[in-house]
Amino acid sequence: MSALPKYQPQFRVMSYEDLIAVCRIEPTIYSHPWTYGNFKDSLDSGYCAWVMEMSGEIIGYALVMMVLDEAHLLNISVAQAHQGQGLGRALLGHMIEISRHRLAANMFLEVRESNTKAIALYETMGFCEMGIRRHYYPTKSGREDAVLMGVAL
Template sequence: MNAQSQAKSKPQYQFRAMSIADLDAIMEIEPHIYSHPWTRGNFADSLKSEHSAWVLLHDKKIVGYALMMMVLDEAHLLNLSISKTYQKQGLGRLLLEHMIGIARALNAANMFLEVRASNISAIALYENVGFNEMAVRRGYYPAHHGREDAILMGLAI
């Protein structure tokens, strides 16, 4: 197989800024991947607050999204999600690296995030990209029975 035919068969992914018009598609994904998903209002509020919000597209279809809040020189990753049918294909890493690039472009010195202590695959991804555990936030997330701890992770950019 030559390089041209390989390029044609390789899936094409694109990033673009998220808009209110994307919320229907995002709300089709969010409840299928989280036990306690963000609401449409959470996303709308984040967009209204002008957080850095991006979607990952495959053939013009939203397959992932991420939102990040900047506070001075700190980037706080609020949500990074890949549609269930597109998980385990390296797209979480692709989207995370895109958001790190955006944080760098916004002159962030550090990026922070919280992740459920039970989300082993996400923790592994973050560690693989260079994030380090900084603290545990006890009872941070709602859970089906009580609350779940969050691992606070950070990355020097």
């Protein structure tokens, strides 16, 4: 079980001013990071986007696309230096609560097949494997399958 952080994170809606900080974190944890344009397009589209802060520093973020009564978790990230402290679980829990508040009945996500830590986290939060999306993610040498997961809210 992950240790609890010494200080509790604060959550707030992501703003355009946050994108520079978010885009500093993104390439340090992903081989194929989202771009500034991807994040801006998500905000322009009205996606549910939140940042997680500790001591005024953005250390994580998540984006959910709402479609009718479904929430699709598009991106959830915690800065490398803050991983392993239960913050990903806290951020995911926050996004689940926001999705419930918006009357979502289910939440879905895709995760790289090789990302066993994330898969384990999702499973402890009630997500179940629903299928495989073949060749979904780019890699340095080709493509990687995604595990499609979902949870009833």
